[in-house]
Amino acid sequence: MRARSTWQRFSSETKNAVESALFSDGMPQETLALYSRWWQLETYLRSLCYVELRSNHGINWATHIGEGATRRRQADESRDYMASADWEDPLSYLDVGKLFPLIENNWDLVGPSLMNREALLARVPELLAIRHRLGHLRRPHSDDLSRLEQTLRDLEKGAFTAYSTYNSDWDASRDVEDPVVAAWVREEHPTAQRLIDHARRQYDVPFQLSYSVRPYAARPKPGEPITGHPGAIWKATFYTLTRDVQTATLWRDSYLSRNVRELVIHMLVNTGRISFTFPAVDDGLRISDAIGEAFDAVLLCSRPSREVSERSLYETPMRSIHLDPRIQTASGWNIVDDSAVPISIFGA
Structure with a gap:
């Protein structure tokens, strides 16, 4: 087709x-x-x-x-x-x-x-x-x-x-003394203890914490904390291959807390996963809480997947004028990575 x-x-x-x-x-x-x-x-x-x-x-x-x-x-x-x-x-x-x-x-x-x-x-x-x-x-x-x-x-x-x-992500070492690492890699946050295994077993939604670094900044040295590092960005990713999540519903209908909305840079929507990015320079405890609040929101808003139409497999979604600009779908901020070479960004 x-x-x-x-x-x-x-x-x-x-x-x-x-x-x-x-x-x-x-x-x-x-x-x-x-x-x-x-x-x-x-x-x-x-x-x-x-x-x-x-x-x-x-x-x-x-x-x-x-x-x-x-x-x-x-x-x-x-x-x-x-x-x-x-x-x-x-x-x-x-x-x-x-x-x-x-x-x-x-x-x-x-x-x-x-x-x-x-x-x-x-x-x-x-x-x-x-x-x-x-x-x-x-x-x-x-x-x-x-x-x-x-x-x-x-x-x-x-x-x-x-x-x-x-979109070039690294996993944070679990041994780093960092509040976000402690919360979501070593699973010391109460919501991490409650949801990480439960989401994988009951919802088939694995979780991953990673980070990236902007071009103007140096990557934190081994052993250094990521939180507090200007130019570093935390990414909390929820894999939803067997779940449907309505993007607009997740964003609009009070699923996401005020804390998430204040801290989040983007909500990245890709086929089979949703990611939330946060500036690592912000307070690590607030970011840790925001990841937990986003985790709850994704699970509450998800439903078992329906059959994907043949047409949708051949078409890139067109951005809606009703989506908040922090929601990125089919844009460079969520689909371009090093594996995309060769690619024309603007097609000019």
Whole structure:
């Protein structure tokens, strides 16, 4: 069975809107292409800043992006009846004109996952001019698309580094004096004692604790604790090969505690497993509790697997506009690792 094309998978409302804009209202097709490429560029830059700021500063990361984004977000709360899934993300409220200074000011964190600093910063005026044309509905310059695609090609190597290191995991030695290791490797946490064996036997859901290190940081030396190490990220993985877990239900319907939501970087959703990532720089006892709370939530929200349809085996899921940005499904943050070579991140 052949997979449906992307166009075939669009809803009728989406198809109608695109066709109306292109053929009835005179929208240049280059504008649609340009917006798609800009979306790739800007969402990558914002998500990269998010991961690196979170991994370095932990729970207080948002204080490092400026007050303007916070004020905009607070103002948006007064219109909660029309809030989007991004409303809890302060970076989504940061003006694009301040995004590039944020990148420059944090180059030591984000630089390894970008391109040559001077080359990128030299392009900023041109990139902003393209963004302004899009924002003010001006027709594009004939070279705008090629300029954006060249920038995306130049970012390929850095993006692969960002994504693959996020998914390059190590197991923590059980002998390390670390509160998270003690809790979930040596199983000293009450929830670990209650759930690890029970989940494997009764639910067929094995658990794994691992960690990764961001490109800007050095890996902890043998014997050193991971907790408290800037740039290190804890990953709690629950293997659900024989269980169905509804992602939106798990996230929305009060299954996850406030502690998990405050600490988590991402909830990574892959076929047969769900992972929660946490900045190791945050409090180890809180992280240990959050892993236990996530463990309970996954089990409570899971059901025995139903038969997988033939169609789903051939199709990559399309991201829903209703999913919180911390939920990563079919994105570089949860599917790209060292084994993915050769791969084009942006397809530009």
